[in-house]
Amino acid sequence: MKDNLLRAIEHQTANLVVLGLGYVGLPVACMFAKAGFSVLGLERRQDKVDKINRGECPIDGKEPGLAELMAQVVGEGKFTATSDYQVCQSAQIVLLAVETPIDPSTKKPDYQALTAALTDLGPHLARGTMVIIESTIAPGTMAMLVQPLLEKQSGLRVNEDFYLVHCPERVMPGKLLANIHNCHRVVGGMSPEAAEIASHFYRHIVEANLDPVDCLTAELVKTMENAYRDVQIAFANEMALLCEDMGADVWQIRELVNKSPYRQMHLPGAGVGGHCIPKDPWLLIANASYGFESRMIRTARAINDNMPLHMADLAIETLSEVGIKIGQARVLVLGYSYLENADDTRNSFSAVMVEHLQTQGADVVIHDPWIPQYQGDLLERAAGCDVAVLMVKHQAYYHLDLGLLRNVMRTPILIDGRHVFDPAQVQAAGLIYRGLGQGTKPVGVELGPLARTAEILQEQTG
Numbered sequence: 208m209k210d211n212l213l214r215a216i217e218h219q220t221a222n223l224v225v226l227g228l229g230y231v232g233l234p235v236a237c238m239f240a241k242a243g244f245s246v247l248g249l250e251r252r253q254d255k256v257d258k259i260n261r262g263e264c265p266i267d268g269k270e271p272g273l274a275e276l277m278a279q280v281v282g283e284g285k286f287t288a289t290s291d292y293q294v295c296q297s298a299q300i301v302l303l304a305v306e307t308p309i310d311p312s313t314k315k316p317d318y319q320a321l322t323a324a325l326t327d328l329g330p331h332l333a334r335g336t337m338v339i340i341e342s343t344i345a346p347g348t349m350a351m352l353v354q355p356l357l358e359k360q361s362g363l364r365v366n367e368d369f370y371l372v373h374c375p376e377r378v379m380p381g382k383l384l385a386n387i388h389n390c391h392r393v394v395g396g397m398s399p400e401a402a403e404i405a406s407h408f409y410r411h412i413v414e415a416n417l418d419p420v421d422c423l424t425a426e427l428v429k430t431m432e433n434a435y436r437d438v439q440i441a442f443a444n445e446m447a448l449l450c451e452d453m454g455a456d457v458w459q460i461r462e463l464v465n466k467s468p469y470r471q472m473h474l475p476g477a478g479v480g481g482h483c484i485p486k487d488p489w490l491l492i493a494n495a496s497y498g499f500e501s502r503m504i505r506t507a508r509a510i511n512d513n514m515p516l517h518m519a520d521l522a523i524e525t526l527s528e529v530g531i532k533i534g535q536a537r538v539l540v541l542g543y544s545y546l547e548n549a550d551d552t553r554n555s556f557s558a559v560m561v562e563h564l565q566t567q568g569a570d571v572v573i574h575d576p577w578i579p580q581y582q583g584d585l586l587e588r589a590a591g592c593d594v595a596v597l598m599v600k601h602q603a604y605y606h607l608d609l610g611l612l613r614n615v616m617r618t619p620i621l622i623d624g625r626h627v628f629d630p631a632q633v634q635a636a637g638l639i640y641r642g643l644g645q646g647t648k649p650v651g652v653e654l655g656p657l658a659r660t661a662e663i664l665q666e667q668t669g
C-alpha cells in the first residue's frame with residue numbers, strides 16, 4: 208500500500224480530489240495541479256463549480272496570482288470542479304478543506320460541513336487512499352470524530368486499509384499562494400508512515416519545513432498558534448483602551464515598547480474577524496476535560512469581541528461632544544470585510560458595530576471597495592453623514608481626499624480604528640479626529656487615585 212502511493216506521489220500520477228473549494232481548498236488544488244497532479248475539485252455549491260470550470264476565480268479579494276493560475280490549470284485540463292462524490296472512487300488522495308465554524312451561542316465546534324463531507328466520502332473511499340484533513344479542528348477531533356466516522360462509512364480500517372492525516376493550513380487571505388509555498392507545516396499522521404507519505408506529497412508545493420508529528424500534536428499546534436495571536440491582539444487592545452483613558456498614544460508607545468529586546472507588541476484595532484482567529488481559540492479548548500479551566504483564552508476573546516462596540520462608543524461620544532445624539536446621526540462605516548483588501552465578511556466586526564449603532568437609532572451607510580453590495584463612490588456615500596468610522600485599512604482609504612470628505616459630510620468627524628490617518632492632517636483638513644488608542648484628556652487630569660493624591664498634596668502644601 209505504501210510503495211504504490213509513494214510511487215504515484217513521486218511521479219505525480221496520484222489522482223487528487225480536493226473537497227471544499229474555498230479560501231484554502233481552491234489555491235491548494237491549483238498548486239497541486241500546477242505541480243503536475245490531476246486534480247478534481249469537489250464542491251457542494253454548483254455556482255462555484257460552474258464558475259471554476261469557466262476559468263473564473265470565485266475569490267474576489269486582492270489575491271496575487273490566484274486568478275491567473277486557476278485559469279491556466281483549468282485551461283490545461285489539469286483541474287476540474289464537480290459536485291459528484293463518485294469521483295472519490297478513483298482518488299488516491301482526498302484532501303478536505305471544508306469550513307469548521309463554532310456555534311455562536313455555545314462556542315462549541317459546528318462540524319456540520321465536516322460530518323457531511325466525511326459521511327458522503329466514506330462509501331466511495333478506495334483501499335490504499337490517503338485522506339488529509341486541512342480544515343482547522345479541535346484537538347482530539349481526528350481520533351474522536353474523523354477516524355470513527357470514516358471507518359464506519361467506508362467499512363475500511365485506518366492504517367490497515369487507508370491512511371489518515373491532519374495537515375492544518377496556515378494561509379492568510381491576500382497571500383494564499385505565497386503562504387502555501389513559504390510557510391512551515393506540521394504534518395500529523397495517524398501513523399508515522401502516514402505522516403511520512405504526506406510529507407512527500409506536500410513537498411511538491413511547500414518549500415519550507417514539513418514537520419512530521421501525530422494528529423493530536425498537529426491539532427494543538429494549529430489552534431494554539433491562532434489562540435496565541437488572539438491573546439496578543441487582546442493585550443494590544445487593552446493597552447489601547449488604557450492609553451485612551453490616560454491621554455496617551457498607544458501607537459507611539461507600542462513602537463517604543465518594541466524597541467526593548469524580545470518585545471513584539473501586536474497592533475490594536477477595531478475588531479478581530481474572519482474564519483480563523485475568532486473561533487480557533489474556542490476550538491483549542493473545546494475538548495479539554497472538565498478539570499481544565501481556561502481564563503486567558505476567554506478573557507482575550509471577550510476583549511477582542513468588545514472592540515467594535517468600543518468603536519461605536521467613540522463615535523457616539525464624539526457626536527455628543529458636538530451636540531448630536533446618535534439616534535439623529537448618519538454614520539458612514541469604512542470597511543466591512545474582516546481584513547484589508549479582502550472580500551471575506553465572515554465574523555465581520557463592522558457588522559457588530561453596525562447592528563449596535565442601528566439599535567440606537569443611527570442611520571448607517573456602509574462602504575467597502577471589495578464587497579459588491581457596498582462598493583461605489585465613497586464621497587457619494589459620505590454625503591450628509593455626521594461621522595465616518597474607519598474599521599478596515601483597505602488600501603483605497605489611504606488615498607482618501609480629506610478635504611473633499613470634509614466638504615460632503617454634514618458634520619465632519621473622522622474616527623480612525625486602524626491608525627491609517629495622521630491626526631494633524633485630518634485636523635488641518637477641517638475634520639474632528641478621534642483615533643483608537645489615542646487619548647484626548649490632558650495629561651494629569653482625572654487620573655483616578657493619583658489625581659486625589661495630587662489634591663491632598665496641594666491641600667497640605669497650601
Ligand SMILES: NC(=O)c1ccc[n+]([C@@H]2O[C@H](COP(=O)([O-])OP(=O)(O)OC[C@H]3O[C@@H](n4cnc5c(N)ncnc54)[C@H](O)[C@@H]3O)[C@@H](O)[C@H]2O)c1
Nearest residue numbers: 227228229230231250251304305306307320324342343376
Ligand atoms: N480562510 C483562511 O484564511 C484559513 C486559513 C487557515 C485555515 N483555515 C481553515 O480551513 C478550513 C476551510 O476554510 P475556508 O476559509 O477555505 O472555508 P470556505 O468556506 O471558504 O471554504 C469551504 C468550502 O467547502 C465547501 N463545502 C462545505 N461542505 C462541503 C461538502 N460537504 N461537500 C463539498 N463541499 C463542501 C463550501 O461550499 C466552501 O466552498 C476551515 O477549517 C478554516 O478554519 C482557513
